[in-house]
Structures are given as C-alpha cells and as structure tokens.
Amino acid sequence: MIELFGKRLKSLRTSKKMSQKEFGKLFGLAESTIGMYERDERRPDFELLNKFANYFDVSTDYLLGRIDTPNPYSQEKKSADEEAFQKFLNDPNLQVFYKELPNSEEEEIEMLREFWEFIKHKNKT
C-alpha cells in the first residue's frame, strides 16, 4: 500500500504557504513532528487527523489517500467548480493548463506558480 498521507499533508500545508513550524504551532506540535508526518515516519492520532481535515476543509478519506477528491461532500463547491470548468473549456489558452498540469512534475508547477506571482506583481505596479 502506497503511503499518501504525508504527501497530502505536505501539499495542503505548502498550499497555505506555511512552514512546518508555523503549521505545528497551530496544533501544539513541534516542527519535527510535522516533518515526520509528511515523511510518513509517524502518524497523528485520530483527534489530530480530524483537526487537520477540519483545518484544510478536506475529508479524512482524502488525507489518508483513499480517494482523490479533497471534499466530495460540499455541494455548493461542486457547482462553483462546474462554472470554472466551463470557462476553462471555452478558452483555448486555458485548456493546456488543466490538461497538462495535473500530470506534470511538482518542480515545473512550482516554477510556473512563481512566474505567475511575478506576472501579477509586475502588472500591479
């Protein structure tokens, strides 16, 4: 069985742009503890798992790697997603992203994200 919990946790944490120390502080944990979770060397207890899921608004099934949909229960989110989907579908410039990004290297995505931040920042000034 492939361990996905660590990857999921790390991905969620970094998506919030938090360090392990910052994240740990929210739950009264040392940074090394978070690191061990993310490397699948330790497991939190159920209480913490529940808190993590609440904090990120995802299902525990997603955190544990049982399913690939973060929060399959929220209905309003679904319709909002469908709206976004229509926009992506109708704009050729956007299609390449939703088709290619999910299968791309983490590093490549990270580069793209940084460049995107750069573009937005440049156009503001």
Place this chain on the structure above:
Amino acid sequence: MIELFGKRLKSLRTSKKMSQKEFGKLFGLAESTIGMYERDERRPDFELLNKFANYFDVSTDYLLGRIDTPNPYSQEKKSADEEAFQKFLNDPNLQVFYKELPNSEEEEIEMLREFWEFIKHKNKT
C-alpha cells in the same frame, strides 16, 4: 467532542453478525483489542482504519464520526475533459491557477502559457 468511532465500529460489526473474536481474527487482532476500539479506549492505526473502511465499504469520515452517511461517494461516469479537470482542481498546488486564471487578463494568461511552453522545452533537453 463526542467519540463516535467505537459506536460506528460496533454497529458495523454486529450488522454482520460477528463476534469480536471473529472480527478480530480477520485482521489479526485479539478480541479484547476489538472491544477496546468499540469502547473508545484504544485506537487502531491508519492502516487498520483503512482496512476497516474497506471491509465495511464505508468512508473513514463516517467511521470517525465526521459525517453520518456511510458511503457518500457516487461513482458517476465523466467525460474525459471533466475527468482531467477534476484532477486539476483536486491538486492543492494547482488551486491558485483554477481560481485565478478564468478571471485574469488575456495578456497575462498568454504570458503564462508561453512560459509554460518554455519550461517544458527546457526540461526535455
């Protein structure tokens, strides 16, 4: 926080008309261990939680008492595009893109797309 895990586990086990001993045997556990789970005196590890959920065909969110629907996932068929898009918005690292791109300037999107082509080309060589 009310502990529901024990109740859920016991309910599922008895619904299968199994004794604690029989159930424990399926997972290599002593009967007293099952009893302790059901009284919320002990917790299984993630691997066991996963196995229990699989065995009963329920979500871990249900087992943990986060939701009241045993298995809320609907396995609908989706178009290829929809599937790709689903993967796209399931990845927390990509959320910034699907949230911002549809509402961004055409020019910015074009720049981003060109940079993306550059990244891909660079990594090939």
Place this chain on the structure above:
DNA sequence: CCACTAAGAATATCTTAGCCT
C-alpha cells in the same frame, strides 16, 4: 459463548538538540 478488565510487554510517538542546505 460473548464481552469486559487488568497489567506487563511490546510499539509507537514527541520533543529537544544538533546538523545540513
């Protein structure tokens, strides 16, 4: 038979301190 309890043994976890990049 079935479930619960107690207690020691076996496992797993958490933190601190140090190290690396």
Place this chain on the structure above:
DNA sequence: AGGCTAAGATATTCTTAGTGG
C-alpha cells in the same frame, strides 16, 4: 530560515489471563 535526523523520555497500544453475565 526551513527542513531533516538521532535518541531518550514519554505515551500508547496489544496480548494474555482471568472475571462475569
């Protein structure tokens, strides 16, 4: 700063043996 590793201290879990309905 951010993340990783080691190791002792701490905390939890699992089983066996025994009790009682």
